[in-house]
Amino acid sequence: xxxxxxxxxxxxxxxxxxxxxxxxxxxxxxxxxxxxxxxxxxxxxxxxxxxxxxxxxxxxxxxxxxxxxxxxxxxxxxxxxxxxxxxxxxxxxxxxxxxxxxxxxxxxxxxxxxxxxxxxxxxxxxxxxxxxxxxxxxxxxxxxxxxxxxxxxxxxxxxxxxxxxxxxxxxxxxxxxxxxxxxxxxxxxxxxxxxxxxxxxxxxxxxxxxxxxxxxxxxxxxxxxxxxxxxxxxxxxxxxxxxxxxxxxxxxxxxxxxxxxxxxxxxxxxxxxxxxxxxxxxxxxxxxxxxxxxxxxxxxxxxxxxxxxxxxxxxxxxxxxxxxxxxxxxxxxxxxxxxxxxxxxxxxxxxxxxxxxxxxxxxxxxxx
Amino acid sequence: xxxxxxxxxxxxxxxxxxxxxxxxxxxxxxxxxxxxxxxxxxxxxxxxxxxxxxxxxxxxxxxxxxxxxxxxxxxxxxxxxxxxxxxxxxxxxxxxxxxxxxxxxxxxxxxxxxxxxxxxxxxxxxxxxxxxxxxxxxxxxxxxxxxxxxxxxxxxxxxxxxxxxxxxxxxxxxxxxxxxxxxxxxxxxxxxxxxxxxxxxxxxxxxxxxxxxxxxxxxxxxxxxxxxxxxxxxxxxxxxxxxxxxxxxxxxxxxxxxxxxxxxxxxxxxxxxxxxxxxxxxxxxxxxxxxxxxxxxxxxxxxxxxxxxxxxxxxxxxxxxxxxxxxxxxxxxxxxxxxxxxxxxxxxxxxxxxxxxxxxxxxxxxxx
Numbered sequence: 001x002x003x004x005x006x007x008x009x010x011x012x013x014x015x016x017x018x019x020x021x022x023x024x025x026x027x028x029x030x031x032x033x034x035x036x037x038x039x040x041x042x043x044x045x046x047x048x049x050x051x052x053x054x055x056x057x058x059x060x061x062x063x064x065x066x067x068x069x070x071x072x073x074x075x076x077x078x079x080x081x082x083x084x085x086x087x088x089x090x091x092x093x094x095x096x097x098x099x100x101x102x103x104x105x106x107x108x109x110x111x112x113x114x115x116x117x118x119x120x121x122x123x124x125x126x127x128x129x130x131x132x133x134x135x136x137x138x139x140x141x142x143x144x145x146x147x148x149x150x151x152x153x154x155x156x157x158x159x160x161x162x163x164x165x166x167x168x169x170x171x172x173x174x175x176x177x178x179x180x181x182x183x184x185x186x187x188x189x190x191x192x193x194x195x196x197x198x199x200x201x202x203x204x205x206x207x208x209x210x211x212x213x214x215x216x217x218x219x220x221x222x223x224x225x226x227x228x229x230x231x232x233x234x235x236x237x238x239x240x241x242x243x244x245x246x247x248x249x250x251x252x253x254x255x256x257x258x259x260x261x262x263x264x265x266x267x268x269x270x271x272x273x274x275x276x277x278x279x280x281x282x283x284x285x286x287x288x289x290x291x292x293x294x295x296x297x298x299x300x301x302x303x304x305x306x307x308x309x310x311x312x313x314x315x316x317x318x319x320x321x322x323x324x325x326x327x328x329x330x331x332x333x334x335x336x337x338x339x340x341x342x343x344x345x346x347x348x349x350x351x352x353x354x355x356x357x358x359x360x361x362x363x364x365x366x367x368x
Numbered sequence: 369x370x371x372x373x374x375x376x377x378x379x380x381x382x383x384x385x386x387x388x389x390x391x392x393x394x395x396x397x398x399x400x401x402x403x404x405x406x407x408x409x410x411x412x413x414x415x416x417x418x419x420x421x422x423x424x425x426x427x428x429x430x431x432x433x434x435x436x437x438x439x440x441x442x443x444x445x446x447x448x449x450x451x452x453x454x455x456x457x458x459x460x461x462x463x464x465x466x467x468x469x470x471x472x473x474x475x476x477x478x479x480x481x482x483x484x485x486x487x488x489x490x491x492x493x494x495x496x497x498x499x500x501x502x503x504x505x506x507x508x509x510x511x512x513x514x515x516x517x518x519x520x521x522x523x524x525x526x527x528x529x530x531x532x533x534x535x536x537x538x539x540x541x542x543x544x545x546x547x548x549x550x551x552x553x554x555x556x557x558x559x560x561x562x563x564x565x566x567x568x569x570x571x572x573x574x575x576x577x578x579x580x581x582x583x584x585x586x587x588x589x590x591x592x593x594x595x596x597x598x599x600x601x602x603x604x605x606x607x608x609x610x611x612x613x614x615x616x617x618x619x620x621x622x623x624x625x626x627x628x629x630x631x632x633x634x635x636x637x638x639x640x641x642x643x644x645x646x647x648x649x650x651x652x653x654x655x656x657x658x659x660x661x662x663x664x665x666x667x668x669x670x671x672x673x674x675x676x677x678x679x680x681x682x683x684x685x686x687x688x689x690x691x692x693x694x695x696x697x698x699x700x701x702x703x704x705x706x707x708x709x710x711x712x713x714x715x716x717x718x719x720x721x722x723x724x725x726x727x728x729x730x731x732x733x734x735x736x
Binding site: 202206244245251282288 | 568569570571572573574576610611612613615616619620621622648649650652653656672673674675677678679681682683684685
């Protein structure tokens, strides 16, 4: 048994549930909308304050509280400075718990790329990852960071294009594995649809090349491992085809016959509840959870970024939540960026962050 | 001026509105669900009976009326045999007007590919196309035909993979043009979204190759010509990118920079209201018509089949209607096939045919 109490032959990581612990929200880039949307989400849903805290900078969070107070014409939300996740339980009602990560951050102008903000945002995620791996927090919700600021931050943060790679690296180190042995996938979800992507930020041509039996099967394995404990049973996984009508028997492309079909067969051989390849234009509709209608599938495996994201975002970009599968921790995030163009104006929409927080709670078996 | 009273330099065809005339519904393959869904749609919406008629076989339609009477436990709908579209106005209430096309069709078993049904279905579409081009009918709604039956039908119908090619050929002949000079595009629409596809039934790899400045610009021209008279103003066309985030400045693919962007520029040069290339995962959401929210665009130009069809079908496959743009006539169709597996069982769903009929009326400025 390793530090996570998992059998050593378990290749793909489960998310662990630790429902008694608080959820940590990492502040994100201090010059972006992260601090503001955290305060707004908490102001709109004060009941959530008892179960979560911010890993960030007390000064930056105070500035956000002042900004939201002015823009919403409400009283400024008080901040309770905590020194460990355990103290969240003792924070008074209607106060926002903030844990100062490292040294207090200097004052930074809104909407500008800065080395200091990039490094600080990286530090917060680093701290949260380790806290989650130790089991001190139930889940991580990450407010947006800025890629250019991370790049400007210098080592070690300039090597990470985003949250996922940083979390993956911390998890691999904790598990004593190489990073490539902790493969992850992005799941996008809202209240009615879950989709896991075989590839993400590459051109469509490269995405087609990335569809291999190994990658599709790995996606099935990660999805199965991540969703089984959450659903309390094996997930019914639907695999989308790549081509129109899933290739119509080879007439419109052969990837379904040569690659996707064999990967599904291999998955069945491993005992997964998996079906497909299904016509991409109707599989998402069939997986959609609607009132009074049983959905056919629990999750759709999408062959490329937009195949999965178009249906999730169609219902409203503010409802989409990003969940990283394959890590031994729960991590969700809003599906938008730092919005430097409106940072500091009080106009940022906190809906997606709130959905991410709600999803993190749900994944932990908490309130929906 | 040519026979259609259009200026000879008008390269892309408008749909003509002739709101006083009836709409013709072509029966489709007699062995499929076409006759049944026509009767069911009319039974559910008897007010529509006064404005439309079936071009088909009286015997096959009687059989469908009997089938629906049994399965719905309602009185069998009477058929009024008409000999010209003008007689629709004199059909008694609650009767289904049917115009016999050619010789009566022999009795055919349900759910089987047959040369006779294929040829007859082709004849009905041929008749309807000519009636629409003459201006005798306001629009054509096509019930599904079967590709294999059309192929078995022999000349001239075996050369047409589907309705669109047959209609295109009739229109070209009527206009005195070559078929390639009457380019068409498929528009998919429901009550909240319209999308026009640059390519349809080819592999995703081939669809990427089909994205050329010429094809994208032609799609803009056809869409602009078709929607301007329908909306009463120039449509606001949004062009989707091909790659994630529309390529993110060339980082995830260059088609947006090299092809799609220049086509949009050329379209603006022609006076079109066109914007993009937009991130594919959010452009459909932005074009979605929701109560109380102004949509940003009237139509989205999709780069490939599933990009456009996933969002349209996500709201329910039974709501999606297929509209052929580029023809000098209005043609809509349900977005499903002959469903040979359930033909004759009384279980077919007529919703999409009804939506197609409703859309044909709307396109003619009639009732919504």
